Amino acid sequence: EAQVTQNPRYLITVTGKKLTVTCSQNMNHEYMSWYRQDPGLGLRQIYYSMNVEVTDKGDVPEGYKVSRKEKRNFPLILESPSPNQTSLYFCASSPNAGEGPHEQYFGPGTRLTVT
Amino acid sequence: KNEVEQSPQNLTAQEGEFITINCSYSVGISALHWLQQHPGGGIVSLFMLSSGKKKHGRLIATINIQEKHSSLHITASHPRDSAVYICAVRYSQKLVFGQGTRLTINP
Numbered sequence: 001e002a003q004v005t006q007n008p009r010y011l012i013t014v015t016g017k018k019l020t021v022t023c024s025q026n027m028n029h030e031y032m033s034w035y036r037q038d039p040g041l042g043l044r045q046i047y048y049s050m051n052v053e054v055t056d057k058g059d060v061p062e063g064y065k066v067s068r069k070e071k072r073n074f075p076l077i078l079e080s081p082s083p084n085q086t087s088l089y090f091c092a093s094s095p096n097a098g099e100g101p102h103e104q105y106f107g108p109g110t111r112l113t114v115t
Numbered sequence: 116k117n118e119v120e121q122s123p124q125n126l127t128a129q130e131g132e133f134i135t136i137n138c139s140y141s142v143g144i145s146a147l148h149w150l151q152q153h154p155g156g157g158i159v160s161l162f163m164l165s166s167g168k169k170k171h172g173r174l175i176a177t178i179n180i181q182e183k184h185s186s187l188h189i190t191a192s193h194p195r196d197s198a199v200y201i202c203a204v205r206y207s208q209k210l211v212f213g214q215g216t217r218l219t220i221n222p
Contacts, residue, residue: 045211103163
């Protein structure tokens with residue numbers, strides 16, 4: 001089944017404890033992206049990747065890192081999480097990275113709480 | 116000013132009513148997406164548009180590139196249509212989202 005998977009789905013952690021949220025797609029998509037969703041602010045893009053070893057900042061990249069060593073995986077790394085990173089996170093992928101209309105496929109979401 | 120504006124923010128209607136949700140944007144785009152998010156959080160892509168009109172079952176989406184405006188219509192609405200509907204536009208390599216419209220359909 002074609003899908004985007006994220007792990008973990010739920011995570012409660014403490015300030016400063018490094019964590020990684022994994023994202024994997026099995027559709028051989030070039031483009032992958034991370035978003036966070038907050039009440040009153042909607043969805044905002046954190047980072048995106050147009051292909052292996054090509055990543056770029058979205059609108060809210062502060063406090064996050066990403067890597068794209070393999071086409072299928074795009075982990076989101078929080079080196080020193082803070083309470084303002086408490087949010088619902090979505091990973092998404094798209095077949096192509098170039099200009100033009102490309103369908104978006106979303107993962108199930110990861111609910112992160114930083115205390 | 117947000118680059119993507121949706122209206123209304125909240126909409127409550129009776130089962131069977133015709134529903135319209137609007138999306139206006141201020142940038143040149145390569146595509147516009149309509150997304151659905153049910154309680155519990157998962158996001159499903161309903162439509163991707165770069166011009167004209169698309170229809171899936173009871174859902175219809177239109178876009179007017181010159182006016183930078185899109186609408187999502189639901190005919191014969193049903194309680195299972197209750198969800199948050201989100202408009203998103205793609206320009207350059209980014210996806211920018213509207214705030215969402217919370218739709219509630221009462222039986």
